[in-house]
Amino acid sequence: MLTLALAAALVAAPDAGAGSPGQLRKDFGACLNKFVEASVKDRLAPDAFTTAAKAACATKEAAFRKSIVDADLRMKIKQAEAEENANMQVEDYVVNAADKYAGYVAEAPKPAEAPTLAEAPK
Numbered sequence: 001m002l003t004l005a006l007a008a009a010l011v012a013a014p015d016a017g018a019g020s021p022g023q024l025r026k027d028f029g030a031c032l033n034k035f036v037e038a039s040v041k042d043r044l045a046p047d048a049f050t051t052a053a054k055a056a057c058a059t060k061e062a063a064f065r066k067s068i069v070d071a072d073l074r075m076k077i078k079q080a081e082a083e084e085n086a087n088m089q090v091e092d093y094v095v096n097a098a099d100k101y102a103g104y105v106a107e108a109p110k111p112a113e114a115p116t117l118a119e120a121p122k
Helices: 002-015 021-042 046-056 058-074 079-107
Strands: none
Touching: 021 046, 021 058, 021 079, 046 058, 046 079, 058 079
16 A cells, blocks of 8 residues: 555656646746737737747747656657657647637737727727
């Protein structure tokens, strides 16, 4: 019973706390979300948004990617497969951010449509 509890604690440990894959995942997601919200007013084309988002969150992405690869390698997964797993997870986050951005841009009034202070209803 003690062995089972110890094994469970060891499995859970890498995904808890600062620098853990779980925290680095949250950090990368938060960076992308912040970039989405800040970029709506710029109305970038979808491909330009993706490029800019990757650049804005490159440090968080690199840390997240490394944590995935390192965790997979600790589980004896081959390097190439670990890197592919990391690529897929990062790509999922970027695609989701781009989709979210596109939705926000579609819903946001275009600058010419936004009322000015003089035109705002009283």
